[in-house]
Amino acid sequence: MELGSIAIQLLNSVQYGLLLFLLASGLTLIFGIMGIINLAHGSFYMIGAYLAWSFAERLGSLWLAIPVGIVLSVAIGVLLEWLLISRLYRRDHLYQVLLTYGLILMAEELRSVVWGDDVHGVAVPALLSASIRLTETLSYPVYRLWISAVCIVLAFGMYWLIARTRLGMTIRAGASNREMVACLGVNIELVYRLVFALGVALAAFAGMIAAPVSSVFPGMGNQVLIICFVVVVIGGIGSVKGALVGALLIGLVDTFGKVVEVSIGGFRVLPELAGTTTYLLMAVVLLWRPEGIFGRKLQ
Amino acid sequence: MTRDSLRWVPVLGLAALLLLLPAFAEKYYIQFATKIMIMAIFAMSLDLIVGYTGLVSLGHAAFYGLAAYVLALVSPQYAGANLWVSLPLAMGASALLALAIGSLVLRTSGIYFIMVTLAFAQMLYFVFHDTKIAGGSDGIYIYVRPVAEIFGWAPFSLEKIGDFYYLTLVCAAGVFAGLTVMLHSPFGRVIVGIRVNEHRMRSLGYATFRYKLVCFVIAGALAGLSGYLAAAQHGNVNPDMMGWHLSGGGLMMVILGGMGTLTGPIVGAFAMLMLEIAFQGMTKHWQLLMGGFIVLVALFLPRGLIGVAAALRRRKGTDA
Numbered sequence: 171m172e173l174g175s176i177a178i179q180l181l182n183s184v185q186y187g188l189l190l191f192l193l194a195s196g197l198t199l200i201f202g203i204m205g206i207i208n209l210a211h212g213s214f215y216m217i218g219a220y221l222a223w224s225f226a227e228r229l230g231s232l233w234l235a236i237p238v239g240i241v242l243s244v245a246i247g248v249l250l251e252w253l254l255i256s257r258l259y260r261r262d263h264l265y266q267v268l269l270t271y272g273l274i275l276m277a278e279e280l281r282s283v284v285w286g287d288d289v290h291g292v293a294v295p296a297l298l299s300a301s302i303r304l305t306e307t308l309s310y311p312v313y314r315l316w317i318s319a320v321c322i323v324l325a326f327g328m329y330w331l332i333a334r335t336r337l338g339m340t341i342r343a344g345a346s347n348r349e350m351v352a353c354l355g356v357n358i359e360l361v362y363r364l365v366f367a368l369g370v371a372l373a374a375f376a377g378m379i380a381a382p383v384s385s386v387f388p389g390m391g392n393q394v395l396i397i398c399f400v401v402v403v404i405g406g407i408g409s410v411k412g413a414l415v416g417a418l419l420i421g422l423v424d425t426f427g428k429v430v431e432v433s434i435g436g437f438r439v440l441p442e443l444a445g446t447t448t449y450l451l452m453a454v455v456l457l458w459r460p461e462g463i464f465g466r467k468l469q
Numbered sequence: 470m471t472r473d474s475l476r477w478v479p480v481l482g483l484a485a486l487l488l489l490l491p492a493f494a495e496k497y498y499i500q501f502a503t504k505i506m507i508m509a510i511f512a513m514s515l516d517l518i519v520g521y522t523g524l525v526s527l528g529h530a531a532f533y534g535l536a537a538y539v540l541a542l543v544s545p546q547y548a549g550a551n552l553w554v555s556l557p558l559a560m561g562a563s564a565l566l567a568l569a570i571g572s573l574v575l576r577t578s579g580i581y582f583i584m585v586t587l588a589f590a591q592m593l594y595f596v597f598h599d600t601k602i603a604g605g606s607d608g609i610y611i612y613v614r615p616v617a618e619i620f621g622w623a624p625f626s627l628e629k630i631g632d633f634y635y636l637t638l639v640c641a642a643g644v645f646a647g648l649t650v651m652l653h654s655p656f657g658r659v660i661v662g663i664r665v666n667e668h669r670m671r672s673l674g675y676a677t678f679r680y681k682l683v684c685f686v687i688a689g690a691l692a693g694l695s696g697y698l699a700a701a702q703h704g705n706v707n708p709d710m711m712g713w714h715l716s717g718g719g720l721m722m723v724i725l726g727g728m729g730t731l732t733g734p735i736v737g738a739f740a741m742l743m744l745e746i747a748f749q750g751m752t753k754h755w756q757l758l759m760g761g762f763i764v765l766v767a768l769f770l771p772r773g774l775i776g777v778a779a780a781l782r783r784r785k786g787t788d789a
Binding site for chain 1: 519525527573574576577579580581583584585587588589591592595596598599600713717720721724728754756757759760761762763764766767768771
């Protein structure tokens with residue numbers, strides 16, 4: 171590969187990795203703080219993308235669709251936590267898996283009822299539709315750079331929220347001892363509800379900004395959910411730093427796995443088996459550190 | 470008759486019904502019953518991991534699907550594969566896969582185990598989905614069912630619906646009996662002990678990792694058996710047979726029936742397939758109902774139908 175296209179693939183992998191980070195951080199926060207494994211996380215990503223598409227059509231611009239979508243997804247998060255998730259805190263992971271699996275089926279079918287089963291494209295907003303020329307023949311879309319920038323800003327925002335604010339302090343305290351925090355007069359139920367809604371909103375937002383790049387299609391949530399699991403397992407569950415490193419690693423491996431050609435003994439291994447590279451990376455990490463790169467030692 | 474001997478009446482009745490079903494039922498119902506028994510084998514094998522070792526696997530479909538692919542790949546195009554060769558081969562492949570995946574995933578536990586099993590199953594899904602080994606995403610067809618030939622003599626023919634039914638019945642009953650014996654053996658006691666308290670079992674000197682791995686491999690091989698039968702029945706094998714909807718559905722069967730029992734998964738498989746048909750009859754968007762039902766079971770039926778039955782029996786006992 172020549173230098174120009176390597177640069178483009180690098181930018182692509184960073185953009186994909188940062189988007190994955192947005193999703194995986196929600197997943198890892200919900201687990202790390204609330205102890206809930208949420209299979210429906212990918213469905214929120216899908217819902218976000220569909221919200222962006224349908225409101226962008228109706229309101230005429232993605233800029234208007236995003237705030238509406240965020241408000242709606244926070245509402246969905248609060249409602250789900252209040253109705254269902256809050257009943258699962260003391261239960262075995264098995265029931266969390268089952269309940270959120272049921273939610274996936276419902277979300278997928280509701281999507282089919284409300285929006286249909288077609289694939290849709292979302293227009294890149296006019297403001298960001300330009301491309302930057304890299305070489306004579308190669309250029310890079312500004313929109314993808316914008317996605318990366320937004321993800322970086324959100325990553326810092328999240329760090330600030332959790333490490334530097336009073337709410338973040340309460341969240342961290344609630345993660346280590348829920349009862350004690352409740353005894354000190356903090357409305358921990360409300361805090362959990364907020365965390366869950368934040369996770370849902372992050373996933374939905376990732377879907378919204380990804381929609382113009384990846385298009386909007388049925389099943390997009392499940393695909394991304396499993397990759398998020400891989401990210402979280404590699405980085406270590408509950409660790410936001412781990413999610414960032416894991417997501418960037420996966421972004422690199424996945425993007426280059428699809429463009430590099432590798433043959434072993436006359437059989438073309440890559441890009442034929444590109445779908446499996448991320449899982450192989452996970453297998454290697456599991457052999458090396460079963461608890462993930464930044465995870466706490468397993469009991 | 471004493472109360473104890475009365476308990477055997479429904480069991481014997483069910484056995485008689487199962488044995489005589491092909492004599493009076495229509496073709497469709499015989500095939501449907503076969504399908505239920507195949508799923509019951511799958512659910513029992515999954516319960517061995519979930520209910521007995523206490524590890525939640527979301528990737529069990531991988532072993533089911535691999536055995537199905539093995540049958541498809543060893544079948545000559547216009548003839549049947551030999552049952553006595555291809556079945557052990559398919560189950561062996563699933564067992565080997567379970568050994569490979571198990572030695573990695575059993576290093577983790579809890580929530581990691583859930584995610585990692587799902588991810589490995591998905592990896593295998595992509596191997597068959599993206600490459601041309603076996604028809605890619607469209608899958609591959611098996612035109613002729615396996616032949617049960619031993620040195621030129623065939624005791625039965627799987628092309629006959631009744632014979633296929635009886636083979637499945639023998640397999641399901643065999644798995645049930647085999648697992649019952651296994652779980653009451655010293656090996657089985659250790660497995661249950663690990664679920665209750667792994668640290669204590671380790672302190673008692675048991676190499677718990679090896680016990681769990683053996684359990685995982687047995688479960689994989691049995692899931693392979695069900696996948697093989699399913700492939701032979703439908704004649705079509707595609708990547709969805711490894712998909713996580715099957716793994717999730719299997720988990721649902723185990724919990725709906727009652728995990729940690731062997732009758733539970735059978736009841737669960739039966740109930741799930743019946744429900745599926747009922748919901749499909751009601752609306753095109755039956756998955757919505759199924760999803761809602763799963764949510765309700767997770768919230769209100771943690772011990773499954775077997776648990777409900779046991780609670781009812783207990784209440785009756787105190788009333789009397």
